[in-house]
Amino acid sequence: MTMPKIMFGGDYNPEQWTEDVWAEDMKLMVETGVSLVSVGIFSWASVEPRPGEYDFGWFDRVMDGLAAAGIGASLATMTASPPPWLARLHPETLPERVDGVRLWPGGRQQYCPSSPIYRGYAGRLVERLAGRYAGHPALRLWHIGNEYGCHVRACYCDVSAADFRDWLRDRYGDLDTLNEAWSTTFWSQRYGDWAEVLPPRTAPTFANPAQKLDFARFSNDAILACYLAERDVVRRHSPDTPVTTNFIGLLHKPIDSYRWAAEQDVVSLDSYPDPYDPRAHAAAALGYDLVRSARGGQPWLLMEQAPSAVNWRVRNAPKGPGVMRLWSWQAVAQGADAVLFFQWRQAVGGAEKFHSAMVPHGGTQTRTHQEIRALGQEIAQVGELAGTRVRADVALVHDWTNWWALESDAHPAVLDLLETVQAHYDPLFDAHVSCDVVPPTADLSGYRLVVVPNLYLMSADVAERLCRYVDGGGHLVVSFFTGIVDECDRAYQGGYPAPLRDLLGLRVDEFWPLPADGTVALELGARRHTGTVWSEWVELAGAEAVATFADGELAGRPAVTRHRYGAGLAWYLATRPEPAMMRAVLDRARAEAGAEPVLPDLPDGVQAVVRHGDDRSYLLLLNHGAEPATVPLPRPAVDLLGERDGSVETVTVAPRGVAVLRS
Incomplete structure (x- = not known):
């Protein structure tokens, strides 16, 4: 998909307003430089006020008004928030939490993703919608659902349990294979009948980690099935119109962005950095690099951001003068071909009435609207950027299945993978190095340096890929607790990290996680540093020690190693070095790999x-x-x-x- 220019606009929710406001909206949008709006996201109850009774007349007028104003529509399928009548008629469509508590209407996304009844009503609506607007002159792309997995990340009800069993039958075929994969001889968990297999509901103690991992996989697939069903309807009616849905956050744990991106024509992201966070731009950068990488470097769409403050944090900071502009351009710099906001006009009532908007409660003379208008004029000046791409010599590996497994229970320490990924990304960002964020199954051959943070779950195929990459001349940095278990969360035998021992030239005999907020002294040459989070007893088997532990039980033992393997080099971090040392290690690895910054010697910030x-x-x-x-x-x-x-x-x-x- 290629945009004709950098698109500019936001969520438009005309059902919140009387029709006399709509004409003013169209006029203001044109003056503000709006070229694309998301429309219809929460319109289900307004177009189908009672089951089977449709009122599209008012929405026809909205779409016609957009077309007359020359504004494109990212038309949503309207299924993100079912009307209250669906829960009244079919309470079995409501989702249940892990503890069995049912979630009721009154918010949004109150549906079980596995519910055939919900999917049936949603599909019927989308069929009518797509048939009506497929050839409309305002239609630019289809926006399926909205922020999947935002509030209901998994459902544990009986409907989901039955769907989970079907999913497991497809994956494993029979109970013997399932029992082997789940290691059910432990704690007398062996299953003799499919009816005994349930979601990992609240239990007396730790649930089976393989069961939890498969349920995370299943839950992602169940939500994806909702998206695919609606996508297939709109593609049948308008095969030439691109399809997207909006990911949320920087990295959203329940939804495997790589898996979902393959099913879209263009990837979209909702991004809400916290103005109170001095490193918010670096956290945003990580998310932008990931969504750009999810479709091989294709430009993406910033579908939502706040013009100023949001409404859902404990303390909601506004964006200071110039911050909204700066962060919008950051998205464009990192590959976005659209800059959109939530929302066009600030709501009078409802849960998001204090969420900022392009037209605030105070109207067009406010600072926020004036900055929005100025940005719209700027964006219009650089249409030639559309379709251009960012190239990167460095890749950082992230994997959703590993994320689900790594943060499960009963590990040597509680690890936060998102924090870990950010700690490895920040030194590259601060060094002005463009970076892709890719799955471990990606083709790594085009990268000079690959960084692998805490890839605890690793298939034999991924291990072989990493070995081939380094053997062929690649440079690799691997951090601790990597290559520990296979796809079923079963520990590899023969010493950690068994699939990478030859590649790294070492053996990890024992994990020594540090106390909460604890540190360990490190020696790197003549300089002293500290490590955090973790340490390990490492035995060298060909690698050289670049840094050592300098105190405690591991004093004198390797903390950072370097090993030549084939034509390439493999580094290993047995702890989390403090930021200055992490930067020094990655700078050296980059230099040896020949991965250069975009510009040398840039001023800080x-x-x-x-x-x-x-x-x-x-x-x-x-x-x-x-x-x-x-x-x-x-x-x-x-x-x-x-x-x-x-x-x-x-x-x-x-x-x-x-x-x-x-x-």
């Missing part, structure tokens, strides 16, 4: 990204710091947002400022 076209490239500079930054350019370039005509050789970027340079 400045982010640099290049988007490449067929015959032109675009350097985007974003100043996340508090001081102006002057950046010498590697070659003369045209400043697309600047006031100077012709080419420039240096550019000064104000705090929270942006420069877009074509060369």
Whole structure:
């Protein structure tokens, strides 16, 4: 999918307003530079007020108004929040928590993903919707559902239990194979009848980890099945119209973004960095690199962000002057071909009435709206960026199945994979290195350096891929507690990490997780550092010790190792080095791999990204710091947002400022 330009707009919910407001909306949208709106996301109850009785007349007028104004519609299938009548008629469609508590109407997403009744009513609505609007001149793309897995990440009801058993039959075939995969000889859990197999509901103590892992896989698939059913309907009616759905957060644990991205024409993301977090831009960058990587570098859509404050945190900070602009351009720099907001007009009532909007309660003279309008004008100046791509020499490996397994119960320590991934990503981000975030099954051959944080669950195939990558000349950095179990969460035998021992040139005899907030001293050359979270008893078997533990039971033993394997190099971190040391280790690994930053010697706080076209490239500079930054350019370039005509050789970027340079 290729956008004709960088699209600009937001969620439009006209059902919240009387029709006399709609004409004003269209006029304001045109003045603000809006080119695309998400529409219909929560319209089910308004277009089907009673089961089987449809009222599309008002929605026809909305779609016609958008078309007349030249504004495209990202048309939602309206199924994200069922009407109350569905729960009244069919309470069995309501989801249940792990403890058996039923979740009722009054919020949104109150449906069991496995419910054939919910899917039937949803499919009937989508059939009517797609048949009516497939050829509408405002239609630009289909928006299936909305924020899948946001509130109901899994359902534990009897309907889901039956669906889970069907899923397990497809996966394992028979109970003997299931029992082997789940290691059910432990704690007398062996199953003799499929009816005995249940979701991992609240139990007296730790649930079977393999059962929990498969239920996470199943829950992702059950939600995906809802998406696929609706997608197939709209594709049948309008096969040439692209299809998307919006992922939420930076990395959303219940939904395997890689698996879902393969079923979309373009990936979309809702991003809400916290203005109170001084590193919010780095956390956002990780999510942007992942969604861009999920479809092989294809441009993606920023489907939602807040113009200013959200409503759902304990403390909801507004975005200071310039922050909304800066963070919008950051998404574009990292591959977004659309900048959209939630929502167009701030709600008068409901749970999100204090969530900021493009048109706030205070109207068009507010700071927020004026900044939105100015951004719309800027975005319109750089349409040529659309379709260009970011290239990366470094990849960071992330895997959803590993995430589900790593954060299960009864491990040597409680590990937070998202925190771990961020700790490995930040040194690359701060070094101004473009990075893809890829699954372990990705083709790694095009990367100079691959970083693998805590890949606890590792198939034999993935281990073989990593070995081939390094043997062929690749450079690899692996962190602790990697390569420990197979796909069924069964420990590999023969010493940790069994599938990677030859590659890494070492053996881990024992895990020594650190106390909560504990540290361990490290020696790297003549310098002292600290490690956190974890330590291990490492026996070298060909690797060299680059850093050692400097105190405690492991004093003098290897903490960071380096091993030549074939034509490449493999590093191993037996602890989490403090940020300065992590940066030093990754800088050395990068240098040896030949993975260079976008620009050398950038001032602190400045982010640099290049988007490449067929015959032109675009350097985007974003100043996340508090001081102006002057950046010498590697070659003369045209400043697309600047006031100077012709080419420039240096550019000064104000705090929270942006420069877009074509060369």
